[in-house]
Amino acid sequence: MPEHVVIIGSGPAGWAAAIYAARANLHPLVFEGAETEDNRIAGTLPLGQLNLTTEVENYPGFPAGHLQHFIRTAVAKDRVETYLEPLEEHAHAVTGPELMNLMRQQAENFGTRIITDDIVSVDLSRQPYKLTSLGGQTVQTHTVIIATGAKANYLGLASEERFKNRGVSACAVCDGALPRFRNKPLVVVGGGDTAVEEATYLSKYASTVHMLLRRDKFRASKVMEDRAKNNAKIKIHHFREVAEVLGDDKQGLTGVRVKNNQDGSTDDLSAGGLFLAIGHTPNTAFLEGQLELTPLGYIKFTTPQRTYTSKEGVFAAGDVADDYYRQAVTSAGTGCMAALDAERYLAAKGI
Amino acid sequence: MPEHVVIIGSGPAGWAAAIYAARANLHPLVFEGAETEDNRIAGTLPLGQLNLTTEVENYPGFPAGHLQHFIRTAVAKDRVETYLEPLEEHAHAVTGPELMNLMRQQAENFGTRIITDDIVSVDLSRQPYKLTSLGGQTVQTHTVIIATGAKANYLGLASEERFKNRGVSACAVCDGALPRFRNKPLVVVGGGDTAVEEATYLSKYASTVHMLLRRDKFRASKVMEDRAKNNAKIKIHHFREVAEVLGDDKQGLTGVRVKNNQDGSTDDLSAGGLFLAIGHTPNTAFLEGQLELTPLGYIKFTTPQRTYTSKEGVFAAGDVADDYYRQAVTSAGTGCMAALDAERYLAAKGI
Numbered sequence: 001m002p003e004h005v006v007i008i009g010s011g012p013a014g015w016a017a018a019i020y021a022a023r024a025n026l027h028p029l030v031f032e033g034a035e036t037e038d039n040r041i042a043g044t045l046p047l048g049q050l051n052l053t054t055e056v057e058n059y060p061g062f063p064a065g066h067l068q069h070f071i072r073t074a075v076a077k078d079r080v081e082t083y084l085e086p087l088e089e090h091a092h093a094v095t096g097p098e099l100m101n102l103m104r105q106q107a108e109n110f111g112t113r114i115i116t117d118d119i120v121s122v123d124l125s126r127q128p129y130k131l132t133s134l135g136g137q138t139v140q141t142h143t144v145i146i147a148t149g150a151k152a153n154y155l156g157l158a159s160e161e162r163f164k165n166r167g168v169s170a171c172a173v174c175d176g177a178l179p180r181f182r183n184k185p186l187v188v189v190g191g192g193d194t195a196v197e198e199a200t201y202l203s204k205y206a207s208t209v210h211m212l213l214r215r216d217k218f219r220a221s222k223v224m225e226d227r228a229k230n231n232a233k234i235k236i237h238h239f240r241e242v243a244e245v246l247g248d249d250k251q252g253l254t255g256v257r258v259k260n261n262q263d264g265s266t267d268d269l270s271a272g273g274l275f276l277a278i279g280h281t282p283n284t285a286f287l288e289g290q291l292e293l294t295p296l297g298y299i300k301f302t303t304p305q306r307t308y309t310s311k312e313g314v315f316a317a318g319d320v321a322d323d324y325y326r327q328a329v330t331s332a333g334t335g336c337m338a339a340l341d342a343e344r345y346l347a348a349k350g351i
Numbered sequence: 352m353p354e355h356v357v358i359i360g361s362g363p364a365g366w367a368a369a370i371y372a373a374r375a376n377l378h379p380l381v382f383e384g385a386e387t388e389d390n391r392i393a394g395t396l397p398l399g400q401l402n403l404t405t406e407v408e409n410y411p412g413f414p415a416g417h418l419q420h421f422i423r424t425a426v427a428k429d430r431v432e433t434y435l436e437p438l439e440e441h442a443h444a445v446t447g448p449e450l451m452n453l454m455r456q457q458a459e460n461f462g463t464r465i466i467t468d469d470i471v472s473v474d475l476s477r478q479p480y481k482l483t484s485l486g487g488q489t490v491q492t493h494t495v496i497i498a499t500g501a502k503a504n505y506l507g508l509a510s511e512e513r514f515k516n517r518g519v520s521a522c523a524v525c526d527g528a529l530p531r532f533r534n535k536p537l538v539v540v541g542g543g544d545t546a547v548e549e550a551t552y553l554s555k556y557a558s559t560v561h562m563l564l565r566r567d568k569f570r571a572s573k574v575m576e577d578r579a580k581n582n583a584k585i586k587i588h589h590f591r592e593v594a595e596v597l598g599d600d601k602q603g604l605t606g607v608r609v610k611n612n613q614d615g616s617t618d619d620l621s622a623g624g625l626f627l628a629i630g631h632t633p634n635t636a637f638l639e640g641q642l643e644l645t646p647l648g649y650i651k652f653t654t655p656q657r658t659y660t661s662k663e664g665v666f667a668a669g670d671v672a673d674d675y676y677r678q679a680v681t682s683a684g685t686g687c688m689a690a691l692d693a694e695r696y697l698a699a700k701g702i
């Protein structure tokens with residue numbers, strides 16, 4: 001018998017969809033992705049991009065010290081101090097992996113079934129829809145919620161690949177606080193909001209942050225541009241591209257060869273790290289020809305304020321259909337919406 | 352000088368907007384509502400409708416036992432049991448008021464200014480916009496995020512008003528577990544999804560749940576209708592309306608006089624409680640003539656997947672613009688979106 005709803009993806013969108021689908025008695029099945037060397041085949045990142053971050057300060061409901069807050073309400077007044085004292089070092093906000101595992105647990109508590117495998121191809125040409133996993137499993141389903149997210153872009157240089165996790169990163173918030181980057185000059189590539197965010201974040205740790213922009217202008221909003229310009233630690237370089245990542249096996253990355261794209265000249269910057277902030281690619285390769293996508297490859301929503309896609313019974317949630325907000329809470333919001341949309345679709349069909 | 356952004360409302364949408372606006376350095380000002388006897392003047396319910404609920408099981412990130420989860424990661428392994436033991440009774444999910452206070456705290460941590468007062472009139476005819484509070488305060492602002500929510504509807508009977516909080520309720524989840532409703536027959540008015548949800552919830556406590564529907568059909572989805580029909584404790588009565596709430600000063604509500612709207616006959620049902628589940632009214636009375644509303648009075652979004660309204664610089668979030676999903680996490684999601692929309696609007700205007 002076909003499944004009622006299959007959810008592909010395991011970030012905030014996927015788990016929010018699972019929580020709501022499970023509470024609606026739809027017995028959802030989640031393909032949470034496979035822990036393979038190269039997840040690019042289908043694209044699902046287990047536990048989503050949040051699993052690659054450290055603290056999450058902006059997911060509503062988790063202020064720093066939230067644990068202390070609960071302790072205060074949970075134990076007798078005269079014992080609060082005893083409890084809080086050893087927890088002081090845990091006064092941080094929730095971390096990305098913690099938050100994702102909490103959502104996963106919540107989905108499981110309500111009866112969600114989870115398969116640690118990835119969907120690599122889909123047949124949406126007729127109903128029930130057919131999904132095939134990396135492990136060779138085939139599943140038929142009345143509805144699908146696609147929550148496969150998006151992945152950070154890299155430059156594609158061999159030297160960049162060589163020093164990944166040894167100085168090259170696509171996530172300042174995940175990696176910026178590591179000892180290897182402290183009090184060193186760092187390089188950020190990109191001119192959008194994210195690039196400014198990353199540069200600002202890194203400026204807390206770095207001696208200097210060099211921002212490399214290909215053009216004469218920022219793509220970032222004015223506020224963000226000003227934020228970069230007003231930060232004494234950030235140096236902005238226009239018309240610059242990365243020609244090569246420099247380093248050796250022992251130290252990893254030690255610098256960046258920078259090309260001036262106006263006159264072709266190059267310059268070597270000494271650096272402790274290179275952070276890419278040049279956009280994301282939605283994980284939709286496995287949907288090509290099956291579902292309407294935007295020119296950038298994101299899933300296209302067909303109805304305002306709903307999660308409907310170009311195929312009935314197929315819903316999208318999270319970053320895979322959002323190149324604009326891309327926040328944990330907006331993804332969780334659309335995940336919830338997709339589950340309710342699926343529930344109402346099934347109800348209307350009498351399934 | 353005008354404010355950058357004023358947020359009206361203090362449910363998940365309002366706080367999510369505040370968290371994001373504060374982190375974007377917009378120094379948001381939140382009017383969280385006033386604790387007046389009759390909040391209907393403007394409509395802001397302090398801390399939103401969630402503040403009226405008990406446990407919130409479906410806000411992603413808070414499975415039951417989340418506190419235990421954190422304890423396990425926070426204290427040394429050999430001390431975990433000592434810590435967990437007295438917390439066992441706190442193994443519930445987060446409560447509505449807890450969740451709202453956590454979000455409020457998070458917004459405050461990032462520098463949100465909060466005023467315990469309600470906006471009762473707005474002048475959106477020219478910029479900067481002018482807002483006037485119940486307490487007589489006037490504020491000018493470049494952008495406004497409206498997150499005033501919606502309120503439950505009542506029948507409007509004098510006897511209903513008389514027994515409010517003494518047997519009459521519009522929120523089964525808030526009140527259903529109270530001792531006065533245990534093992535008693537209860538009455539639910541309404542035929543939508545919410546009515547079924549409420550009846551199902553109450554069936555855990557009640558001896559019988561009578562659902563009164565005005566028509567021959569449910570408005571609820573098929574799944575929800577089946578849920579009601581398959582619940583042995585729920586009795587469904589079609590073509591029935593409440594003529595009168597019965598009771599006395601000592602016991603409060605004791606029963607409901609039910610009218611058959613086909614033949615006009617009446618019948619007295621003995622009951623311990625009456626639960627209204629006949630929809631919500633968005634808190635938009637103070638916007639009349641200033642902003643485009645839907646026929647049901649909700650704020651109209653003008654652009655797909657954005658929080659723009661008919662006035663530039665005015666954004667809407669949460670239930671005040673949503674008669675469809677109405678969940679904590681969808682409200683938080685649109686709250687975040689509204690703040691990012693306001694940030695980009697101000698940046699584009701160079702403010």
